Amino acid sequence: DADVTQTPRNRITKTGKRIMLECSQTKGHDRMYWYRQDPGLGLQLIYYSFDVKDINKGEISDGYSVSRQAQAKFSLSLESAIPNQTALYFCATSDSSLAGGADTQYFGPGTRLTVL
């Protein structure tokens, strides 16, 4: 079984709709991250969470919100989706208890989101 899972894997929605992407992990890591990837570009950080009560904005947080429901679950919401949010979305985790481990992030399989 995958250590980091994302649901749904694919989603097509319309402009203005609210969308939630979910991420679950069984790695026991304390830190979780949401990234987006646009074609031909690297991954950009949207939000990150160091524990359930610690949520931080990344470089491109506008238009997104997150919720850390438990150590193992981190969801990303688009309150009112727009077409330029069409992208691949990746969840990642890391373990701050490991030497250098906080920097090594492990990724889920991704969600392909299309906003029409």
Added chain:
Amino acid sequence: DQQVKQNSPSLSVQEGRISILNCDYTNSMFDYFLWYKKYPAEGPTFLISISSIKDKNEDGRFTVFLNKSAKHLSLHIVPSQPGDSAVYFCAASESGAGSYQLTFGKGTKLSVIP
């Protein structure tokens, strides 16, 4: 302002030969560097990392070299295998900043020809 640059969008190498993927960075505060491999329809997979206190790290067929003065790192794959065909991302972190945010390059698509 792109802080991590992978200037070669693609690279083709014959099976059995060495693949060399390059990465440059501009932020002198970066002190931890990683390489990820990504297959289509999958998430990035951690491959190898290096701390700025080292200039080389090796793991099987994969070796990462870091030249701090040139702000340059490279990933060597020897020997290259068809299964290595994927997009490779270089990433950097400024661990002292406390966020452990990874800054990614745009990736290099490696094709290993049988």
